[in-house]
Amino acid sequence: MPREVLSILVDNHSGVLTRVASLFGRRGFNIDSLTVSATDDPAISRITIVVHDDAKVLEQIIKQTARLEETREIFPLDTAHSLLRELLLVKVEAGEENRSAIREIANIYKAKIIDLSIGSMVMELTGEPEKIDGFLDVLSPYKILEMCRTGITALERGGVHRHA
Structure with missing residues (x-):
């Protein structure tokens, strides 16, 4: 089933995320990814939810979420006309024998090495989910x-x- 990305604008107050997430759970919908962030308006938050379901199930999710009192707007994003990003932090075992190879991989993917210790390396990478998957x-x-x-x-x- 295709990945669907839903953008939900909600009132920014306590308990909204719980209400939205529990609606999905009660209906048996599996959430693949969920992020919440402030918007330019302090009274509104944006919830971004990624699901893998057929069109009929997606339509049902949208209708039920729209009925929530706190929901101001919900709409699917056309991924061809949207910017999707994800952040990865990954700690890899890195001794002297493989540190340069791992550093080269990080450079190719434009990952930032944010911590280096005797036995490990932590890298940060931001990008499209497919880039993150490829890096991993x-x-x-x-x-x-x-x-x-x-x-x-x-x-x-x-x-x-x-x-x-």
Whole structure:
């Protein structure tokens, strides 16, 4: 099933994220990625949710989320006309024998080395989810000690989104 990215503008107050996430959980919808951030208006937050479901299920998700009192607007993002980004922090085992090879991989992907110790290296990479996946694939021969991905955050290209 294709990846769908939903952008939800909600009132910025306590409990909104819980209400949105529990709606998905109660209906049996699996969330692949969820990010929440402030917007230019302090009264509004943006929730970006990534799901893999068919069009009928997606339509149901949108209708049920739109009914929530705190939801100001919900709309699917056309990924061809949107900017999707994700942040990765990854700690790799890096001794003297493989440190330069790992550094070369980091340079190719434009990852930033943010910590270096005797036995490990921590890198930061921001980019499209496919870039993050590719970076992790190339790093797979090395021992990944820890990693954390933020999940997708996204905006449409061009002017301000006006759907309502």
